[in-house]
Amino acid sequence: MPVNETLSQYSDLSYTTAVAVYVLSMILLLVEQSFGAKGRIAAQRTRERARQLVGSGAPAEGASELPELTPPPVAEPPAPRGRAERFGRMGVALMVLGALLHLAALVLRGVATSRVPWGNMYEYIMAVCLIAVVTWLVVMRRSPVRHLTSFVLLPVVILMFIGGTMLYAVAAPVQPALQSYWLIIHVAAAIIASGVFLVPGVASIFYLIRARHDRDPAKFARFAPRLPETDVLDRIAYRTTVFAFPVFTFGVLCGAVWAEAAWGRFWGWDPKETVAFIAWVIYAAYLHSRATAGWRGSRAAWINVIGFSATVFNLFFVNLVTSGLHSYAGVS
Amino acid sequence: MTGTLAPPEPGRPYRDSGFRRVLAFARNTWRGLTSMRTALILLFLLALAALPGALLPQRILNPPKTEEYIAQHGWWGELLDRFQFFEVYGSVWFSAIYLLLMVSLVGCLVPRSADYLRSMRARPVLTPRNLARMPHHQRSVTDAGVDEVLTTARKRLRGWRVTEAEEDDGVRTISAERGYLRETGNLVFHFAMLGLIVAFALGKMFSYEGQVIVKANGAEFCNSGIYGYDSFNPGLRVDGTELNPFCIRVNGFDARFTPSGQPEHYEASIEYQSEADLETGAWRPYQLEVNSPLRTDGDRVYLLNHGFAPQFTVTYPDGTQRSKSIQWRPVDTQTYLSEGATKFDPPGVTDSEKRRQQQLAITGLFAPTAALQGKVLSSSSPELDDPGVAVDVLRGDLGIDSGRGQSIFEIDQSMVDNGRLVRIARENLEVGQSLTLDDGTQVRFDGVDRWVALQVSHDPTQGWVLGFAVAMMLGLAASLLVKRRRFWIRVTPAGSGDGPRRTVVEAGGLARTDQAGYGEEFSRMADELIRLRDTGARASDTADPGPRSPHEGKS
Ligand code: HEM
Numbered sequence: 001m002p003v004n005e006t007l008s009q010y011s012d013l014s015y016t017t018a019v020a021v022y023v024l025s026m027i028l029l030l031v032e033q034s035f036g037a038k039g040r041i042a043a044q045r046t047r048e049r050a051r052q053l054v055g056s057g058a059p060a061e062g063a064s065e066l067p068e069l070t071p072p073p074v075a076e077p078p079a080p081r082g083r084a085e086r087f088g089r090m091g092v093a094l095m096v097l098g099a100l101l102h103l104a105a106l107v108l109r110g111v112a113t114s115r116v117p118w119g120n121m122y123e124y125i126m127a128v129c130l131i132a133v134v135t136w137l138v139v140m141r142r143s144p145v146r147h148l149t150s151f152v153l154l155p156v157v158i159l160m161f162i163g164g165t166m167l168y169a170v171a172a173p174v175q176p177a178l179q180s181y182w183l184i185i186h187v188a189a190a191i192i193a194s195g196v197f198l199v200p201g202v203a204s205i206f207y208l209i210r211a212r213h214d215r216d217p218a219k220f221a222r223f224a225p226r227l228p229e230t231d232v233l234d235r236i237a238y239r240t241t242v243f244a245f246p247v248f249t250f251g252v253l254c255g256a257v258w259a260e261a262a263w264g265r266f267w268g269w270d271p272k273e274t275v276a277f278i279a280w281v282i283y284a285a286y287l288h289s290r291a292t293a294g295w296r297g298s299r300a301a302w303i304n305v306i307g308f309s310a311t312v313f314n315l316f317f318v319n320l321v322t323s324g325l326h327s328y329a330g331v332s
Numbered sequence: 333m334t335g336t337l338a339p340p341e342p343g344r345p346y347r348d349s350g351f352r353r354v355l356a357f358a359r360n361t362w363r364g365l366t367s368m369r370t371a372l373i374l375l376f377l378l379a380l381a382a383l384p385g386a387l388l389p390q391r392i393l394n395p396p397k398t399e400e401y402i403a404q405h406g407w408w409g410e411l412l413d414r415f416q417f418f419e420v421y422g423s424v425w426f427s428a429i430y431l432l433l434m435v436s437l438v439g440c441l442v443p444r445s446a447d448y449l450r451s452m453r454a455r456p457v458l459t460p461r462n463l464a465r466m467p468h469h470q471r472s473v474t475d476a477g478v479d480e481v482l483t484t485a486r487k488r489l490r491g492w493r494v495t496e497a498e499e500d501d502g503v504r505t506i507s508a509e510r511g512y513l514r515e516t517g518n519l520v521f522h523f524a525m526l527g528l529i530v531a532f533a534l535g536k537m538f539s540y541e542g543q544v545i546v547k548a549n550g551a552e553f554c555n556s557g558i559y560g561y562d563s564f565n566p567g568l569r570v571d572g573t574e575l576n577p578f579c580i581r582v583n584g585f586d587a588r589f590t591p592s593g594q595p596e597h598y599e600a601s602i603e604y605q606s607e608a609d610l611e612t613g614a615w616r617p618y619q620l621e622v623n624s625p626l627r628t629d630g631d632r633v634y635l636l637n638h639g640f641a642p643q644f645t646v647t648y649p650d651g652t653q654r655s656k657s658i659q660w661r662p663v664d665t666q667t668y669l670s671e672g673a674t675k676f677d678p679p680g681v682t683d684s685e686k687r688r689q690q691q692l693a694i695t696g697l698f699a700p701t702a703a704l705q706g707k708v709l710s711s712s713s714p715e716l717d718d719p720g721v722a723v724d725v726l727r728g729d730l731g732i733d734s735g736r737g738q739s740i741f742e743i744d745q746s747m748v749d750n751g752r753l754v755r756i757a758r759e760n761l762e763v764g765q766s767l768t769l770d771d772g773t774q775v776r777f778d779g780v781d782r783w784v785a786l787q788v789s790h791d792p793t794q795g796w797v798l799g800f801a802v803a804m805m806l807g808l809a810a811s812l813l814v815k816r817r818r819f820w821i822r823v824t825p826a827g828s829g830d831g832p833r834r835t836v837v838e839a840g841g842l843a844r845t846d847q848a849g850y851g852e853e854f855s856r857m858a859d860e861l862i863r864l865r866d867t868g869a870r871a872s873d874t875a876d877p878g879p880r881s882p883h884e885g886k887s
Contacts, residue, residue, distance in 0.1 A: 172590070172592075172594065173594065175594065176596065176598050176621075176622040176623070179623065182623075245808070245812065246808050246812055253801050253802070258623075261623050263634075264541065264789045265541070266797065269390065269420075269421050271385075271386045274383075275386050277382055278379045281378050281382070282379050284375060287812075288368065288371060291368060292369055294369070318386065
């Protein structure tokens, strides 16, 4: 199947523009986040709103079944929409625009090559980042965390920059081993899981900063007060992980089925398989830690961060440094 | 599990016997091993222990690279080898961790299954006195009657497990609970994982894998014993004597490439005879492709690789001819430039001493699409367009009788080094061209056959592994995504006698799972019950703590 050069060029253009728009959006959101006193008030406001939401949530699993008393409701003053907030809203609008361009880049790649657009590392990273952005947009609708957006966009922009410069691959068909509908299913599951996992990874880092500050207010004294309460961050991390983990499990399962058909065994401790196994066990440990006395909170957050590190390690180190059967990176 | 050890019987003096101490030790070990904290630590250890397998070369995957690594790293490599860092997944320490984890898992599952069975029979807990203390709460007054509210509630709570109760003064309550699937899923998940590990381990014992190169010119291969294979990796309980008999004949091989030389499609046309066909002699056709192995009687046959076997004909001075095509191995995975050694014994020579002076070897490079730069041969494409070879012809003792094993792809270099095997010609040939040696012997490059590398795999438990894995997957999804939640409603008749009939409806909700996000569902349900001819006197505790239930003071 020949590759449509024109479409592939449009895809590249769309990609570059999406990155630029993300950077712009990041700047606007950073302005909101750090806009002196007003920014802090905005953060304070979101935090109060957050407290109400959390207050009406459930007590943690394993806690006694006696319900906790809900905190006294806080009457919310009609918030004057400051300039900082306007910047924030513009930032989010730009982020949505960036996501649309990003999606266009991915779709155009797929049309140009007449296959699913995740056949090499460049495309894979592009798709993972798109999922991360979409996940964050969803999280933002549910929790008042807009002022943290630039910190989620930062890893996305870095990944896309690395993908677009060092790992860029010309649009081309894939090798015979990848010509299978399992490419669609297995890799799609891996992409969705990895993209969603980025969000709890970032949320857990904030959790650790915030928890450190709560224990010792001198630490991160300037930054941490702008963060939401630990339980908001914990909830974001948990909910996203709980969504991504079964998807990841499904992806590994499909990978095993595919490996059985392509390589003659369903599991062979190929480096990619091994690191996927490790990441899976770490996320299982994360879920267990939340049901283990003394391991909730900061330790769980650490485990989540380690889990995401394993995911990133799997993407970069295993594809680029070790040599295994998963050598489809398309990087030369 | 802790109830099995009875305390010392009363009346009998307590003796600190050895037996007792052993029992106590066993009990403490068991308790420690099956605690959640231990499971967590074991999970970490498992992740950590698996890591060297991704960072260091592994013998099961790549033996030559492993040996090279050890050689390069001197004592450090040997130390790592001693501690099984090159066979991580079969190592004592890796096995110990996962065995402990299995024990912990069993110890955890047994009591939890018992709890589970008990809780599956239990009725939902009675409605608490003070619903306002629940995380979710709504209260309102309606002019519908008590029975009317209850009927609607029963209808709305279909699918929930429900109990009803009556309190003093005609106050009625319903307690409801749902989401039991969560625990079911969790248990299914953990049990299925146990099953998966067991099936995996059994598979390791009874499986085998063999690789063989077969020429794609109608050559046959039969799965009759390990000697038919070029390499064979048996499981611990496989001795290679009782392989499923079947045969394969490879009739052709076809590869398509993009103009840039990237492979697009591989396909071997084969015929096969499964065990039943061996008697009738029938052959069944099959197109063997990457990603679509042949499956027959529990064995699978895979197309792993392909390559070329140049055919040479040697015409000796006396006119006798010998032809051979031996597989050469690809050295460049892009262009399929290949190397190899085709070896000939002189015909009609019975004296072994004499024979060993007259053996011939043709070694060198083969290119499917020849590209010459000066005299240096390379290949410009993996496509079989313009084959060419660059060969050295050597004569002398090939060392085949030396007792040392010999690679079919190489000549024994030590024979060259000690002068018993001498190069007598070097030339580039196209198909049909030949070269003449000093004694008049002619070597002609006739053409080329293709070969395919096949792998036969046998794993009797892999279907079980798949079944358990799917069960794990479903159990996991249920266990993570289903919410266990409770809903209570208390209906209190208020307003008496001749005044308008009024009923106080109070609803409370509690999610028993972490961060479940039950709020929306609760509000929807409570609204539906309360909107019932609502008179507007309504309170929900997020908007206004408002008037408490009339029963509050009673308890
Ligand atoms: C082979 C190692 C194990 C793995 C990979 C594993 C995996 C998991 C996973 C992925 C969950 C998430 C489901 C959920 O949160 O509901 C889970 C939950 C759970 N596991 Fe395990 N498990 C293992 C061993 C154990 C052991 C040994 C125990 C007992 C000590 C145990 C007890 C539990 C419990 C109580 C939950 C429910 C926790 C909760 O509801 O948050 N697991 N396990």
